[in-house]
Structures are given as C-alpha cells and as structure tokens.
Amino acid sequence: MRSFPAASIRSLLENQNPQHSPPRSKAPTMSKPTPHPSPPTSPPRPLSGSVTTTTTTTTTTTTVPTATIAPSLPLRETIISPVGDILLRLFTPTHIQDYRTSASVLITTSKIFAAMLSPTSPFSEAQRFNSSPSSSTDPFVLKLHDDDPIALCILLKALHNHSAIPRTLSFKQLVKMAVVVDKYDCSHATRMYGDRWMKGWTSKAEKTGYEEWLFVSWVWGAEKIFGKLFAKIVKEVCVQRVGGGMDRTPILKDRKSANGFEEFVPESVLRAILTHRATILSHLKPVFTSLFKRYQPPPTPSQPPLQCTATPPDPRCDALVFFGVYRKLSELNLLPWNTIEDLDGFTIDELVGWTLNAAPASSSVSPVGGGGGSGMKILSLEKHGRACNPLDQLTAQVKQAMATSVGNGEREVWEFRGREEEYSWEDISREVSK
Template sequence: MSQPTPLPSPPTSPPRSPLSEKAPTTPAAMAEVATATIAVPLLPLRETIISPVGDILIRLLTPTHTLHYKTSASVLITTSKIFSAMLSPTSPFSEARRFNNSPYSSTEPFVLKLHDDDPVALCILLKSLHNHPSVPQSLTFKQLVKMAVVVDKYDCSHATRMYGERWMKAWISKAEIPGYEEWLFVAWVWGVEKIFGKLFGKAVMEVCVQRVGGERKGGGVFGEFVPEAVLKAILNHRAQLLNHIKLVFTALFNRYQPSSTSSQSPLQCAATPPDARCDAITFFSVYRKLSELNLLPWNTIEDLDGFTVNELVGWVLNATPASNVWGGGTKMLSLEKHGKECNPLEKLAAQVKTAIVAGGGSKEREVWEFRVREDDCSWEDIVKEFGIMWQS
C-alpha cells in the first residue's frame, strides 16, 4: 500500500542497478557475478514470523520478490506514525478503516501491502520495533544508510534509537570523511546533534545550487537522501552567508569609486605620498580575479548558483604573500613600497572571515529544534497525563 497522500513524502529506498541481460564470459566478470551472488543471496519466498501472535501480514512487493512479514498491529501503531496512519482506529484513511472493520483470523491475518522497500532493511526494522532477539549488532555503512531510509520513511526513529546508536558507533569517526556524505541524513534520523551540526556547517560551505526542472536544488556534497527541511535550511544559510560576503566585496569596490561630490575617487594607497597608480593596480587585480571566476556581474544570489562558498572566498583566504601577488606590477611602476601596505587581500580576508561568522547564525540549531521539538518530553509531562497529583 502506498503512503497516505496527506502525509509528507518519505525518501524511497536506494534504486538498484538492473542486471545485465548478457551473460558474463570473461573470468573476471564471472568472478564479479559470483561475488555479488554471495554478498546478496536470494531472499526466501516465505513468510517471516516477526510476531507469532501477529494480526498483520505485511506483503512487500519488489520488482523481483514478494515477501511476507507477520507482525502485530498494536506494535506498529504505537511505534510508527506512518503505520499508525495506516492502521489506527482513529485514522481517517481507507486502509485503516478496512483493517479495523475486518474480522481477525489467526490463519488469515489482514494483509498490508508495501512497495519498493529494501527487504532486509524492512525485516530488521520490524524486528527492532517488536524487540525481536535477532536484530544485528553491527552493520556496514551502506547497510546503516538503508536502515536510516526505512526508519525515516516510517517515522520511527524514537522507537529504534537504541539500535541506531549501536549501529552508528563504529562509523562515527568517518562522519566528516569524503565518501560518507550520507552521515548528514543518518545523524538527522537518529538525532546525533553534534555530528549533524558539523556536517550542516560543512554542507553550507560546500554546496552549490543546481537547477532541476526549473527548481533550485542542492548539489555537490550531498548523499542520496537529504530531508527537505534540512536542504531548505542549508540553502537559506548559504544565501545569508553570500549576502554578508557580497557586502564585503561591494565595500571594497566602493572605496575605489568616485564619490557623489567628486569626479575622482579618494586615494586608498597607504604609502607616503599616495600614488594613484597603486589604486589602479589594486582595483584591477581584484576585479580581474572576480572576472576570471565568472563572478561578475554579481547582481543577485542566483548569479552564484554554480559556486560554493568555499570556492568564492578560497582565493582570498588562501592568497599568496603580498610580495608575490604584487611583485611584477609594482616593479614595473617603481612602486616597491606599495606591496604589503596597499595589498587589500589581507584586510579583505579578515573581513570575509568576519562575514562568515556573522552570516553563520544558528540555522542548524533552528532546523534541529524543528526536528526534535515533538520528541521532547519530561517526567512532569507524563505526570500530567494521569490528571492527578503524583509524587515524583
């Protein structure tokens, strides 16, 4: 059965590559197929008993398999908001009404159809929700991501938190390493705030914007799964940073522009006496660099969609020493004393760093608080449920 329409669309399981129709002929290709067969054995087409007294038979339909999992409706309803919407007596959806109006039979339990989930991940999820003894103690990182997908899809991170912490433990040290970008999604699902905050900030600096079907989407550093709320917060944070940085560059250019009361711009050269040729070299050098980066004209944030924040400010923050930057031009114009004093890059770099801090804000904290607000519950909150005074 498909997820009810009024609920947010959850991420789907990772797509599987279709098998080649042509049989392998080389020894290397045959070995690769043999290895793949050993690593991913064919699943038995039989019923898996998750709960011996279950009243729900989940029928998972995949392109190659039909699998059955016998489960308990009461467990699913109390541990998953999605299953609750599908089965709860108070749910307005037709599937829930059909279940609650159907007679229970131990030989013919109610059939609930699901589609396209990873069969093993769904089986482990159902076992963990039922506190089944045969739940894996450890997972590979790819398996961990698959578990995060189904946990997020059926909205049951709170019920699987104990298992999630166990599975994540072996991979925490890899969170900021290239190749493990899905850690942002994993941390979001199971509430690892410290890792989420670090990866959120990293994504803001490294994400660029891609246009897909007329919509602006994040690209460059993400794994396959990024919650919509997280993506929106990252792109908003990126735009805020770029606006702060733009003010820094605008202020730099304005210093070399003629004032409203004079046709000549005030000299910025720090040498004594100041030399207008120094200003010309300084202004042209910065302008030329921005032109080389295709950053001019810079009218709106959308003009920078193809750039990351790191790419935009990297040439400033990692600039070569002043003597090397200005060496050729200053010698040609006999402005040997104007190198370090008049080079704006050091000051510009400091201003960019300040702008990054100022534009940083607490967007990751805001989106995180949005994520965990409904899960926050205290002893006193439980006491209030009784409606009587209770000694705590």
C-alpha cells in the same frame, strides 16, 4: 488489495497537525512506495490451496499461481511474530516477501503504520483491517513497495524487540536502515539500535564520502553531529536547477553524477541550507563590492584620495590594484552581481578561499593577474609592497563576514524539526493518575 503510499499518509498527518509533525525526508528511489488506487472493498484472503509450500523454522517459500500474483515471482514468508495477525507483503524485482507481524506493535511504534491500521484512522485501509472478522485465522495483508527487504526485516525485528538484530552495520547498511526508519516514522522506537549502529561511524561524519551522515544524524537525533555537518555542508554546496525549472537544490560538486546527500535529506533541511547559504552570501557581497568601488575610477573629474600608501602616492599603484580586483571578481562572476542566483555554481568555500588563501606570506611583490588557486596577485611596482596590497584588509573583512553570518542556522532547523517532545517522570505520573 491496494495500499496507500507511506508518503501520502505522512503528508496527510502533517497537514492535520503541522506544528508538531516532523518535516519528512525526500524519499529516495530505493524506498519510495509506488502510488496505487484505492483498495477494493473486500479484504484480502490467503492464497488458495493449490499453492506449494516449503517451511523452515522461520521462513516459508511459496510458488504463487500466475493468476494470483505477477508471474514467475516466488513468495517467501519470514515470521517476525508467531502470533502475528497481519502480513506485510513487500514486492521486490525478484520475489515477493511476506513478514508476519503484530498489528498492535506496528500501530504503537510507527505513525505511518498507525495511520494504515489503527481503529481511529480515517483511511479505508485501516477501516478494512478493523472490520475484518475477529474469528478469522487468516492474516490481513498489507502491501508495501520498494523497501530494501533486509532493512525492513531488521526494522520489524527491532520493533518487535527481537534479540537477532545486528550489533554493527556498514555505512551503506546504516543509510539503508535510516531510510526505512524515516519512511515509517519510527526513529523513537529504534533509538537504542540507532545509537549502537552510529557509534562505529561517528569518526567518519565529516569525512568526504560520508555526506549521508547528515540524513542519518537527522533520523536518530544526533544533534551535535547534525549541527556540525549542517554548517559544513552550507559552505560546500553549489546550487542547481531541478529539471530545468525554477526549483533549486543544493548539491555537492564532486558527487553530481551519483546519489549524493540531497537524495536523502528532508525538504525542510534542503531549504534551510539554501536560506543559510544566501545569508552568508548577502554578508559577503558588500565586502567585495566595497573593495571594487574603493579603487574604481571616478565618473567625474573630482579625484578621490589615492589608496596607495607610498610617499608620494602613485596613481599607477591604484590602477594596478583596480585591474587585479576587476579581473578576479569578473572571473568569479561577481560583476555584475544582481542576485544570489548568479553564484549558484560556486560554493561558499570557493568564493572566499581565493581570498583567505592568498594573503602574502611576506612583503615581497607579486606579479599582476595571478589566478587560480594562488589567489589575487595584484602588485608589480618595485617600490610598492605589502602596505599597498588590500588583500590583508579584505581577508579580515571576509573572516568577519563569515563569523557574523554563520550563526545558528542548524539550531533553527533542529527546533523546527520538532520530532520528539521531552517527558519527565512527573508528566507520566499525571498521565497515569488521570
């Protein structure tokens, strides 16, 4: 028997009701199901009597004949529901794991399993399950691929309201649980557990190395944490082309070689990060270009007023400022600045940091041409000090541009998420009294 990939089912569900279907995450390698052709017409049946079975209280280990399933892969069974009518068969690199579960529980707690199994589902998988003889004692087998077996087991126990569920998880385990919960779209049914698991890690949400918190907070609806992380990550990401093509994705510079947060975040959130980043850059561009134009030598003999505030004004002062501005903007690839894509390699923090961190602490004069982390040092005339340095004005303008453009980008993303609707006692009362 073949199964439909969860991602394909999710796509169909979203297309059927785009306004209320949540934007789903880009499936990580660890959880993305393997596509398979349509299932055969005959329903699956259990293995023949030739297998050898060893049973414990909740787990069965079976040696599977080579002709039945892939060679040398032992089959193990974990009983989630003793009266379960369906086997979820997970294929892993080392073994095949069966979970005996209740189809009715899966259908009512997961949109993905509902699409696979509910009587009203148009999928052939569901039709085959519902057309199976009711008198049969053999459970229906539904194949899954590439899930973490422990995370899936914990999820199924949570959906079946087991007591044997971990109260705490490591952060890596928390991310694995978020992946499988998101894949099968059952965050609402696991909210109680998600809140408990997240509690021990909330203090790390904005720390380096915990960037997957953006995805975790999205899955279980931790809106305040999500909002803070969205605004933070917008300023900390640069952009790279995917596969050398036209698609662009935000990445964290210090995690280019590892699976970073972008491996888990939903496509809609990644797009929103790019959009919000572009909005901030569009507000910053006039700040830098206006400074450059103010000191740029005029193309005609008509001389504009000197920016130098000394008495009398010294044209050499403006020339030095222009040279310093030109050099720094060139280093930042801001000249020429044709499109936002010209700054793909820079983060917002890098772009504004050289300005905000470079304001002189006193009126002492700095040498020309200083670069790197020390900011833009542009004055060297002895009689010219802080009054002629445009850096203070530039810093104020950059801060204003940032305050104007930060806005509520994360709020818009959260509203678009549209994953959960709020219900009142009165809403349920009307539903019951229909």
